Amino acid sequence: MKSMKQPSPSLLHRASHAYKTRIRSLGVFGILFAFVVICVALALSTPRFLTVSNLTIIVTQVSINALLAFGVTFVIITGGIDLSLGSIVAVTGVVAALFAHPDTYPLVVPLFMALGAGFLIGGLNGLVITRSKVPPFIVTLGTMTIGRGLALILSKGRPVSNLSDSFNFIGGGQIFGIPFPIIILFVIFGLCSLLLRKTIWGRYMYAVGGNEQAARASGIPVEKIKMLVYILSGILAGLAGIILTSRITTGQPNAGQGFELDAIAAAIIGGTSTSGGSGTMTGTLIGALLIGVISNGLDLLNVTSYYQEVVMGVIIIGAVVLDGLNSKAHLS
Numbered sequence: 001m002k003s004m005k006q007p008s009p010s011l012l013h014r015a016s017h018a019y020k021t022r023i024r025s026l027g028v029f030g031i032l033f034a035f036v037v038i039c040v041a042l043a044l045s046t047p048r049f050l051t052v053s054n055l056t057i058i059v060t061q062v063s064i065n066a067l068l069a070f071g072v073t074f075v076i077i078t079g080g081i082d083l084s085l086g087s088i089v090a091v092t093g094v095v096a097a098l099f100a101h102p103d104t105y106p107l108v109v110p111l112f113m114a115l116g117a118g119f120l121i122g123g124l125n126g127l128v129i130t131r132s133k134v135p136p137f138i139v140t141l142g143t144m145t146i147g148r149g150l151a152l153i154l155s156k157g158r159p160v161s162n163l164s165d166s167f168n169f170i171g172g173g174q175i176f177g178i179p180f181p182i183i184i185l186f187v188i189f190g191l192c193s194l195l196l197r198k199t200i201w202g203r204y205m206y207a208v209g210g211n212e213q214a215a216r217a218s219g220i221p222v223e224k225i226k227m228l229v230y231i232l233s234g235i236l237a238g239l240a241g242i243i244l245t246s247r248i249t250t251g252q253p254n255a256g257q258g259f260e261l262d263a264i265a266a267a268i269i270g271g272t273s274t275s276g277g278s279g280t281m282t283g284t285l286i287g288a289l290l291i292g293v294i295s296n297g298l299d300l301l302n303v304t305s306y307y308q309e310v311v312m313g314v315i316i317i318g319a320v321v322l323d324g325l326n327s328k329a330h331l332s
Contacts, residue, residue, distance in 0.1 A: 087147030097251025122234020171246030209276025
């Protein structure tokens with residue numbers, strides 16, 4: 001019987017190197033490639049997809065999820081997680097609505113109060129996580145419940161309506177024909193990208209997520225960085241709450257349910273590693289747009305919401321598997 005010829009070590013090394021290179025490339029360009037392919041497929045499937053009005057609707061709807069995803073990207077890069085985002089959207093939206101009645105306070109008051117509420121809940125997350133060493137999953141799960149309860153208490157379980165026109169402009173107005181939420185989205189995207197890529201705080205976030213012990217030994221203020229990322233996440237969730245409340249012209253205590261999962265999915269699909277230490281705002285923005293495009297396309301194709309949930313779950317699992325392959329490629 002003829003024996004099977006064994007491949008040489010050099011051949012195995014070259015094959016392994018090619019495999020790792022291919023996996024890394026998928027991590028960088030895969031999300032953009034998938035985005036383009038899905039857009040082309042939807043454009044061929046339904047003529048309504050590529051209309052200007054539909055694309056504008058997609059980006060406007062994506063703005064809220066993208067803002068939440070930017071915040072949670074900071075958190076995941078440091079190795080944490082934030083499950084309280086949806087509840088922060090609800091409670092900050094209610095707070096904004098309570099101060100946004102016509103002829104009561106100037107516009108700056110509801111904005112300041114809502115962003116302040118986001119700051120406080122984010123700060124509470126960061127404080128408990130850094131002081132108690134309780135896992136972020138548990139802490140933010142607790143604040144998720146607290147936030148939802150506060151939203152119900154403040155609103156007495158009822159929608160808060162009768163908001164001023166100036167406040168409603170934030171979510172429903174346009175400047176030069178561009179919906180205001182889209183302008184806010186790209187301004188915040190630019191600021192978050194600058195913070196992450198061009199400041200020492202951004203480099204510290206990568207260092208903390210890459211190796212917390214080494215970062216601490218290098219003199220990096222690990223606890224302050226963790227506080228910062230949770231506060232940023234809370235403030236951005238507060239901004240998302242303002243936009244959502246303004247768009248629907250009502251402060252809803254039950255708003256934002258499940259938003260945290262969509263935001264985390266956008267970050268992971270965009271290439272942010274669940275093990276920390278890597279991720280970009282550009283990837284997160286594309287991830288959020290990809291989710292919005294798929295959701296919109298399935299609506300246009302009259303796919304029921306039940307099947308949409310299944311499709312989204314499959315995409316998230318695929319992104320996590322790809323992230324795991326990337327992590328192994330970098331470690332080996």
